[in-house]
Amino acid sequence: MNIHIPTPLRTYTGGLETVSVDGATVNAVFQQLTASYPELKQHLFTNEGKLRSFVNVYLNDDDIRYLDGKEATTVKDSDELTIIPSIAGGKNC
Numbered sequence: 001m002n003i004h005i006p007t008p009l010r011t012y013t014g015g016l017e018t019v020s021v022d023g024a025t026v027n028a029v030f031q032q033l034t035a036s037y038p039e040l041k042q043h044l045f046t047n048e049g050k051l052r053s054f055v056n057v058y059l060n061d062d063d064i065r066y067l068d069g070k071e072a073t074t075v076k077d078s079d080e081l082t083i084i085p086s087i088a089g090g091k092n093c
Contacts, residue, residue, distance in 0.1 A: 001029055001081065002018050002019070003083065004017065004083065006084060012037050029081060054086040059075065
């Protein structure tokens with residue numbers, strides 16, 4: 001399965017925009033991703049192993065937070081995951 005890596009995290013994937021990993025569930029895919037690119041782990045997961053609240057993950061076009069299985073959702077090789085970090089900022093008036 002392909003995982004699309006956002007620009008700020010590409011430093012930890014050797015500049016790769018998309019990486020390919022195997023796994024039967026979203027969680028298994030992330031385990032393989034962080035095993036292949038260990039520096040990503042601290043940016044994606046808390047010390048307790050939970051996906052950070054500011055990291056949004058889409059399975060194809062669906063936000064995994066709204067899927068029944070969340071991180072346990074099963075995936076196929078043809079599926080795609082997209083990681084989108086939340087962006088904060090703006091100007092207070």
